[in-house]
């Protein structure tokens with residue numbers, strides 16, 4: 298369906314919805330069918346079969362994701378890692394080289410360092426801050442520059458427009474994981490990126506009840522990734538498609554609320570004497586603030602902080618805090634807290650974590666939709682001796 302208003306809120310509700318509605322149903326029903334009657338499709342990838350990612354539930358989502366990221370085409374997959382690994386393996390082949398930002402999400406990092414070399418694909422990690430040094434790491438076989446819009450768990454934002462420009466100048470495909478920022482706050486394709494990827498498990502779905510992935514970009518590139526995904530079998534099942542579709546409709550409302558709450562919590566934490574450091578790109582004290590201010594429409598719902606009392610104080614805070622749940626993952630309606638050194642980054646040894654700036658006492662918060670006053674009061678109590 299073509300949407301008469303370009304505004305995000307309207308696109309979220311109406312983009313991609315079937316016209317006319319199926320049996321007049323306002324909500325697109327779940328097509329719980331693995332196969333469809335053969336209608337003489339001439340191409341394998343056009344046959345209507347669930348693994349080929351082309352059920353009505355997939356098609357609605359593909360159009361909606363494309364509308365959100367302002368792209369020609371969209372795609373969903375069975376998890377964030379399914380879309381990330383499939384996208385990388387679509388563009389990279391044996392003998393190629395990848396440039397990637399230091400400090401990526403652990404699963405992506407592990408895939409790059411363990412699985413790509415086994416396929417004969419080389420990599421170099423670069424600091425997103427040291428733009429002047431990217432060129433020295435280029436090789437004749439470099440094909441991709443991969444980065445994240447906001448890094449985990451230190452919430453750093455680099456010169457992302459610079460990444461897209463550098464990639465274009467050097468004939469690289471630029472890919473960005475936009476999970477933390479979401480298309481409400483930042484749309485990378487509008488800044489020159491070739492491909493945007495998401496763990497749709499997080500904000501896009503928003504209710505901590507599925508795992509899913511999503512990607513958006515040029516139609517030709519997305520179709521190549523879909524065909525690879527068809528072979529790998531990383532299909533999102535129709536029921537999860539339905540839940541993602543439902544979650545997406547409230548994305549703007551949720552994310553804007555989370556932006557506001559996270560900023561208020563970050564400011565509160567920064568004002569407390571027990572807190573040594575707060576990582577949030579919306580704080581003017583953050584080194585990421587100038588980039589985030591220039592690129593983003595909101596600063597996101599994720600923050601992290603360290604207490605002056607170090608790991609012991611962090612442990613006590615985690616025991617005392619009442620409203621947040623202590624659990625990994627992020628982007629849902631409930632506030633979650635974790636110690637990255639014990640969870641998402643526990644696979645790294647202490648020295649690797651220190652090098653990345655992830656200390657034992659670092660606490661990460663995914664701000665949910667609870668009343669921010671309640672969260673601040675709870676954090677205040679948990680901080681007091």
Ligand code: PLP
Nearest residue numbers: 376377378402476496498508509
């Ligand atoms: N990208 C980021 C930034 C993440 O935080 C995660 C998961 O935590 C992923 C990708 C992987 O997503 P999934 O767990 O949906 O495979």
